[in-house]
Amino acid sequence: MKKVSLAILVSLSALTGAAYAQQDQGIRMSTDPAKAADIEQRAQDLQSKQQSMESAPPAPMKQHQKGMHHKKPAAPAQ
Incomplete structure (x- = not known):
């Protein structure tokens, strides 16, 4: 119930802000x-x-050059 109330509150505040911005x-x-x-x-x-x-x-799209990715050497098994 809290989530629904919060969602309604956020929606109403967004609508209020949009209505206020529309005033000309x-x-x-x-x-x-x-x-x-x-x-x-x-x-x-x-x-x-x-x-x-x-x-x-x-x-034309600018080409993006990717750098080489190097894998780390495997750790020696003990």
Whole structure:
């Protein structure tokens, strides 16, 4: 019973934290043309960056060199 209570408590606290993090300030409308142009420019930059990453060939994986592993010599039998 203690484990179930603890699991419920942890779940509720996680949900509370997630709900608190989701609170926003709402949508703000701006009529400033400079802000609108800045946001549009950033959106275009992000879109072009995504398109270039999709069209680029995947980067080759860096090869990892493993060192030689030596076994310890067997202890002499007594």
